[in-house]
Each structure stands twice: as structure tokens, then as C-alpha cells.
Amino acid sequence: MTVHHPDPDAAGYFPGFGNHVSTEAVAGALPIGRNSPQRPAFGLYAEQLSGTAFTAPRHENRRSWLYRMRPTAQHPPYARYDGARAFAPGTAAAPLAPNRLRWDPLPLADAGVDWVDGMTTMLVNRDPADLEGVALHIYAANRDMNDRVFMDADGELLFVPEHGRLELLTEMGRVSVAPGQIACVPRGVRFRVLLPDGAARGYVAENHGSLLRLPDLGPIGANGLANPRDFETPVAWFEDRDTPVQVIQKFMGALWTMTLDHSPLDVVAWHGNLAPWRYDLSRFMAINTVSFDHPDPSIFTVLTSPSDVPGRANADFVIFPPRWMVAEGTFRPPWFHRNVMSEAMGLITGEYDAKADGFRPGGLSLHNMMSGHGPDVASWRGATEAALAPVKLDGTMAFMLESCWAYRPTAAALDRAQLDYDAVWNDFPKAVLP
Ligand SMILES: O=C(O)Cc1cc(O)ccc1O
Numbered sequence: 001m002t003v004h005h006p007d008p009d010a011a012g013y014f015p016g017f018g019n020h021v022s023t024e025a026v027a028g029a030l031p032i033g034r035n036s037p038q039r040p041a042f043g044l045y046a047e048q049l050s051g052t053a054f055t056a057p058r059h060e061n062r063r064s065w066l067y068r069m070r071p072t073a074q075h076p077p078y079a080r081y082d083g084a085r086a087f088a089p090g091t092a093a094a095p096l097a098p099n100r101l102r103w104d105p106l107p108l109a110d111a112g113v114d115w116v117d118g119m120t121t122m123l124v125n126r127d128p129a130d131l132e133g134v135a136l137h138i139y140a141a142n143r144d145m146n147d148r149v150f151m152d153a154d155g156e157l158l159f160v161p162e163h164g165r166l167e168l169l170t171e172m173g174r175v176s177v178a179p180g181q182i183a184c185v186p187r188g189v190r191f192r193v194l195l196p197d198g199a200a201r202g203y204v205a206e207n208h209g210s211l212l213r214l215p216d217l218g219p220i221g222a223n224g225l226a227n228p229r230d231f232e233t234p235v236a237w238f239e240d241r242d243t244p245v246q247v248i249q250k251f252m253g254a255l256w257t258m259t260l261d262h263s264p265l266d267v268v269a270w271h272g273n274l275a276p277w278r279y280d281l282s283r284f285m286a287i288n289t290v291s292f293d294h295p296d297p298s299i300f301t302v303l304t305s306p307s308d309v310p311g312r313a314n315a316d317f318v319i320f321p322p323r324w325m326v327a328e329g330t331f332r333p334p335w336f337h338r339n340v341m342s343e344a345m346g347l348i349t350g351e352y353d354a355k356a357d358g359f360r361p362g363g364l365s366l367h368n369m370m371s372g373h374g375p376d377v378a379s380w381r382g383a384t385e386a387a388l389a390p391v392k393l394d395g396t397m398a399f400m401l402e403s404c405w406a407y408r409p410t411a412a413a414l415d416r417a418q419l420d421y422d423a424v425w426n427d428f429p430k431a432v433l434p
């Protein structure tokens with residue numbers, strides 16, 4: 001999948017997932033035919049950014065070469081960052097209760113909170129040092145990051161906005177992402193977040209494990225679900241600013257900071273296959289039954305991060321998009337189940353068909369390994385009694401971050417959990433035997 005100097009579309013993005021891209025914001029900045037010339041053009045510095053080990057198999061190998069105005073290496077020591085108190089607070093060593101939990105959305109932020117300081121870490125599994133596991137953060141912010149940038153050494157970040165657009169100004173280009181779209185910033189890539197709509201709220205999944213990729217399609221064939229051509233990678237863009245810029249970094253589960261005398265978003269050209277991207281969830285080609293039974297939710301996998309065990313994901317990012325429900329003689333919503341995988345869910349818009357009440361856009365739920373869950377009583381009753389005509393589930397978009405590792409809620413999450421979520425499953429009538 002090599003694309004040689006393609007013309008980006010008018011919006012400034014290259015189409016395709018994981019392609020090899022070459023892009024320069026200033027003509028002549030990108031070396032031709034070699035990565036590390038003795039003297040890069042204009043006195044730029046060549047820097048390799050690795051997303052996988054040098055020796056990763058070719059089909060998994062991800063890296064890019066950046067040509068920048070100053071080397072990243074030129075920086076003072078980091079000290080602990082003590083803003084963003086709810087972001088990366090560390091996890092408790094206490095035994096993890098097997099309780100099901102649910103959260104209301106964060107209130108929209110008070111004036112003056114930017115994306116970094118507006119982040120609240122809700123769920124974490126595994127230590128980032130293990131190079132496995134995921135964390136789920138939520139944010140509420142209403143102020144641009146003007147003089148500071150963020151970088152995550154602990155993993156790639158998957159942005160899932162629920163309210164308000166985000167303008168991600170990254171080292172490797174600008175990515176605009178609206179509710180209904182998702183965007184990814186690779187591990188280590190610095191960026192700042194502008195909020196063109198003022199207030200913004202949403203989710204960020206942080207993947208410590210193997211890089212998110214498109215799932216295999218098996219018998220589905222060569223097309224369908226998230227199609228590679230619908231992913232968009234930005235063209236090179238940079239800012240030439242010689243004013244102080246604070247860098248905040250997440251490293252091994254804690255936040256660190258130092259200040260540069262310039263913006264590190266100074267990459268004038270780059271090439272490679274490790275880059276930010278965005279994807280519009282409305283492009284997802286959903287597959288579902290046209291006969292009977294509710295299929296496993298793996299049919300809705302957008303992206304997967306495999307673990308070392310075949311078929312058992314470190315994390316699957318799954319969506320529940322608008323779709324027709326046509327199953328005959330079938331209880332159509334999600335069934336009751338106990339899953340060996342752990343399920344964190346969020347809602348981007350509308351209602352979710354297994355929960356009549358209490359799961360709101362911007363909210364979150366957790367059903368860890370082996371927790372019994374499924375439709376609440378009202379959803380069960382409605383679906384049990386419904387006439388089974390074809391029905392369009394419209395105006396809805398939920399997502400699940402399903403992981404083989406049980407999630408630990410942070411202290412801030414435990415403080416904010418809905419009281420008595422268990423009650424949504426109270427009062428099912430007992431079966432009556434003959
Ligand atoms: O628990 C949930 O709501 C998520 C889910 C949806 C579904 O259609 C099947 C299984 C499943 O875990």
C-alpha cells in the first residue's frame with residue numbers, strides 16, 4: 001500500500017488506512033530517495049518516529065520520517081505536571097469489585113478549561129509499562145490550547161467527540177473531527193486541541209497495546225465494515241513560532257511537563273505510514289442478520305488492537321450505528337449475556353436499544369468480565385411485546401471499547417458513578433413452568 005506523492009483532496013487529507021504517504025508543506029523540504037541526507041533541505045532535521053519495533057514484520061511495521069525545524073531532542077528536563085488532576089491519577093491497588101457501573105455525562109466545562117485539563121480518566125486496564133491494555137478518558141473543555149501541546153508516550157489516542165468539534169493541530173498535520181467522526185493520534189505525536197465550537201465534550205480511548213488496525217473480514221469478503229479508503233490522513237502542516245510553549249507528556253501513567261522556547265509543531269515535511277487519521281462513522285457499512293437471531297457485536301468492529309492470543313482483542317472499538325432491524329421471531333436487542341471480555345460503552349448520540357433510560361449521550365457504562373448484563377426491564381418488555389415489522393434504528397450511535405483485560409475505575413469515576421445501576425435489572429418476572 002504505497003502511495004507516491006498522491007494529490008490530497010481539497011480538504012487536505014490523503015485517503016486510505018495505513019498507507020505510505022509523502023507530504024511537504026514547503027516545496028523541496030522532503031528528501032527524495034533517502035531518509036537521512038547529510039544536509040536535509042533548508043537546515044531541517046531528520047527524525048524517525050517509530051510506532052512499532054524496528055524489527056516488526058513488514059506488514060505490521062509502522063514508522064514515519066519527520067523533517068523538522070529543530071530536533072525533538074533539544075529540550076530541558078521534565079518535572080511532574082500538577083494540573084489536570086483527574087487525568088492519569090494512577091490506579092488503586094485495592095481489590096476490584098465486580099460491580100456493574102454507569103455514569104452520567106460530565107457537565108459542559110466551566111470557562112477556561114482546555115482539553116488537557118478537561119480530561120478525566122475513568123477506566124484503566126493494565127499498566128502502560130506492560131504495553132498492553134487500554135484506558136478510557138472523558139473530557140469537557142471550552143478553551144483552546146494556544147501555548148501548550150500534549151504528547152502521549154503511553155499509547156495512541158482515539159478521539160470520540162460527543163459534543164463540539166475538535167481541531168487537532170498535530171506535528172504531522174491538522175485533523176478536524178466532529179461528533180460522529182473519530183480520530184487517532186499515534187503514540188508520541190505532539191498536538192494541541194482547538195475548539196471551534198466553543199464547548200466540547202467526548203471520549204478518548206488510549207491504547208497501550210498493539211496498534212489499532214482494521215479487523216479481518218473472514219467470510220464477509222473483501223469489502224464492508226470500515227472500508228480503508230474512508231480513513232483520512234492529513235497533509236503536512238507546521239507552525240513557525242518562537243514563543244514559549246509548554247509541553248505536557250503522559251509517560252508510564254503520570255503527567256510530566258517542560259517548556260520549550262518554540263512550538264514543536266514544526267514538522268515541515270514527512271513521509272511514512274505512522275500518522276494521525278480521522279474516520280466518519282457514517283461511512284461504516286453495517287452487516288446484520290436478514291433472517292433471525294441477534295448476531296455477536298463483533299460484526300460492528302471498526303478497529304481492533306490484537307493481543308498475543310489469536311482472536312482475543314487487547315481492545316476492539318465497536319459501534320452500534322443506525323441500521324435496519326428485520327430479524328424474524330427474534331428478541332432483537334442485545335441478549336442477556338456474561339462475557340469473558342470486559343465492556344466499556346459510551347453513547348455519541350440518540351438512544352441505545354438495550355437501555356430505555358439512564359444511558360445518556362456523553363455517559364459511560366462498565367460491564368467487566370463475567371458481569372451478567374443485557375437489556376433493562378423496560379427494553380426487555382418492549383422488545384418482547386413488539387410487532388416484528390422491519391424497524392429502522394435511526395439517529396443513534398453508541399460505541400463499545402471491549403477488552404480482554406478487566407477495567408479498573410479510577411477514584412474519580414467511583415465518586416461519580418450512578419447510584420444503584422443494578423436496579424435497572426430488578427423485577428424481571430420469574431419464568432412460569434408448566
Ligand atoms: O452489552 C452491550 O450492550 C453490548 C453488546 C451489544 C450486543 O448487541 C451484543 C452483546 C453486547 O455485549
Ligand SMILES: [Fe+2]
Nearest residue numbers: 339343367373
Ligand atoms: Fe455486553
